Amino acid sequence: MKKTIVSIVGISMIFSAAAGVYAGANLQEIKAYLNNDIKVKVNGNVVQLLDAQGNVVTPITYDGSTYLPARAIASSLNVAVDYDAESNSVLFGEKVEGIPVNADQTFYQAIKDPDLTKYKSKDYGEVIKDTKSSGSNFTLEPNGKYQKLYLQVAAIGSDVELKIQDKDSKLLKQDTVTVNDGLKTIEVNIAGLGDVTVIYSYKSDGKSGIFVPLTTSYYK
Structure with missing residues (x-):
């Protein structure tokens, strides 16, 4: 690192x-x-x-x-x-300890239902999970306090395409998460940024989706 x-x-x-x-x-x-x-x-x-x-x-x-x-x-x-x-x-620079992304931000689209917050039998408590559309986005608010974002993402059913941008739509990271990747950690430099937007898309077949645990995705 x-x-x-x-x-x-x-x-x-x-x-x-x-x-x-x-x-x-x-x-x-x-x-x-x-x-x-x-x-x-x-x-x-x-x-x-x-x-x-x-x-x-x-x-x-x-x-x-x-x-x-x-x-x-x-x-x-x-x-x-x-x-x-x-x-x-x-x-x-980076913090010694990671700070969960939901530590001081409320995610209004977050799911906390224990029946929906599990991935491979592990309950992550609070997640962003979308299986109803072919794609959307959500915003993170680091407020300029952190150097790096470590975002965990799992693909459900089919690959998920990700773009992470700043508020001016400057591309910070682009990645693909495959089903075989399991829970993949994506590292992004977010130094000095007040907020970043995560844009995702996946196959529209009614069986695919995205799973993002907010408790184990973190800032440093």
């Missing part, structure tokens, strides 16, 4: 978070300066530093060092960034 490594020489980074995060934190007051002269280049191209709401943010200079906003830099480098309040840590 590839790891994302960010190397920073002579420049520190800061991470903007909600005011409540700082309650009880070990803070020291300093006098610093917004430095509008600093330009940031990625692969030779100047980039505009933006916060999560799309507002321009400015580097800060303090005691001879320049501090860049972590979220804006991560976005410019196409690296996922998140904040863990429990450990007071800024997280770049």
Whole structure:
């Protein structure tokens, strides 16, 4: 598995978070300066530093060092960034532990009926299962916090064709899941993306379909 490594020489980074995060934190007051002269280049191209709401943010200079906003830099480098309040840590790239895709998103088309959530005798609890059409789509909402998506998909009756796209319809991954694949795990780079759409199609014969467990498909 590839790891994302960010190397920073002579420049520190800061991470903007909600005011409540700082309650009880070990803070020291300093006098610093917004430095509008600093330009940031990625692969030779100047980039505009933006916060999560799309507002321009400015580097800060303090005691001879320049501090860049972590979220804006991560976005410019196409690296996922998140904040863990429990450990007071800024997280770049892939998480150590996988997060189920249904952990903080409600899937209104999800099935939870135990009679329908089984695949090869294993109950997956909550799934997207479609055997009534020849194809459709569903949306995942990683909200820019994750580097990778590991989507599990099984084909029922006949092969399933998959396309995974971002909100601008840019193709992120295209794959075919065969019946013989069983439950296939598809890895997709989703760094910095707020949502992605999974588009699927299969043979319209009344016997085919798709099975996607939401409890074992996960983000990292």
